[in-house]
Amino acid sequence: MKKITINSVASYAGVSKKTVSRVLNNEPNVSDATREKVLKAFKELDYTPNPIARGLARNRSFIIGCLYDNPSKSYITRLQSGALAACHEHGFNLLIHPCELRAEALLENIEQLLQTSRLDGLVLTPPFSDHAELVAFLRKKGVPFARVASVKLDDDSISVRSNDEQGAFEITELLINMGHKDIAFIKGHPDHSATEQRFNGYRRALKQHGIEYQERLVEEGNFSYHSGADSARTILHLNPRPTAVFASNDYMAAAALKLATQMNLKVPDDISIAGFDNAPIARHIWPGLTTIAQPVEEMTRLAVDHLIEQINHATDEQQEGEQRQPLQLTLEAELITRESTAAPKA
Structure with missing residues (x-):
């Protein structure tokens, strides 16, 4: 049986190989009609992209790392749920990496993680979201990152929080x-x-x-x-x-x-x-x-979604000068009244 390749899909759909690649990477500069045509070709040809080859071709891993250090298991689960939803939508994988904020070799550990896993970007969750030394380290290394539940929104990074x-x-x-x-x-x-x-x-x-x-x-x-x-x-x-x-x-x-x-x-x-x-x-x-x-899941989903968009848009044209405005968003929290509160006794 003949192996189905990206060239096969391009020929079947009547588009260029580059267009197929853009659809694979969920890039926005593809018309809806063309995108539907390529997706239909994927389905009819039963094409499954090879993630390793895809990564090698673009010198990327298609992996986002998520750093956390939080005693609340349910909070971590909700963070992961939002991050996974965004990664799945864009064809990325998620690497969960627990760290200790006060570890002596924190930055060395992060650097080793970046080298061994070839991460395309990092999502920083509390308490790493406002770790100034870590943020400065990632900027110096040129590593794309997004912050969840950060206090500060006044810089040039992707940041989503609740009030x-x-x-x-x-x-x-x-x-x-x-x-x-x-x-x-x-x-x-x-x-x-x-x-x-x-x-x-x-x-x-x-x-x-x-x-x-x-x-x-x-x-x-x-x-x-x-x-x-x-x-x-x-x-x-x-x-x-x-x-x-x-x-x-x-x-x-x-x-x-x-x-x-x-x-x-x-x-x-x-x-x-x-x-x-x-x-x-x-x-x-x-x-x-x-x-x-x-809205923990929504905060993380939005942060990772925009992080991946930023990574995907790091094209030659942008490197020559085009700048994208990073997302800086505050979501509203909701008061939920249940049976544990009432007026005090007289």
Whole structure:
């Protein structure tokens, strides 16, 4: 049986080899009619592109790397889901690479990854999104990258985030409007920019409603379930005890809810508890957690989608001077009210 090649497809569809290549790489400078003609040829000829040959021909790997260091498994899963969706759409593969932010040889490890895997680009997820040294290293190496959930949008890189500060403000304001004044807060990991953003939203809501900030009501967590339990243990033994607890993510909030139940406190009758992220645990425990839903999958999908477009558009014409405006986008988070919050007892 004769082997079907890209030349066979081009001849069958009546187009050039370059046009077939553009369709394979999902490049935009192909008309819809021509694209349909080539896709039809793929199907009728039962053509399957050879990814290795495709990569060698263009001196590319068609692989995007995703760096992460996050204790929340559900958050990582959602990041991967969004990145995979974008990669699949463009015919790329995704390489998931866990790293430790505070590792002594972080940049050396990243450089080795780039050399051995021949990555076409990197997507930086929290806490790497705002790692200035890493960003400077990638710029120096000329490695295309996109950032997810970065605080800064004022540079020339692809960056997609949600408004964490506003989300934290809204959930704190919800508790205030219910009648709570003593609202405890559990911070997230100090290396994550979202930690400070959510804390700022909490404090802004207190200030806007004329409620005094109390340092005794704030505990340091690190986004893990166990840190939430430790922080909640301190908070729930305060005298007087706050009437509400707002944790910087759902896992810490779930730990606080469990501990409150073990102390024979009824949620939300005796104490209201809220989280952030809308992780699966927020829906699967009882009472369900009031939380903020971040569009994590959409953020990552958009970031990777535009990263691949940037890579695909790195043509000779652009290198001669054409510049593309990088995506810098902030998506809105959504307040979700469930059974874990209510007005405090009189």
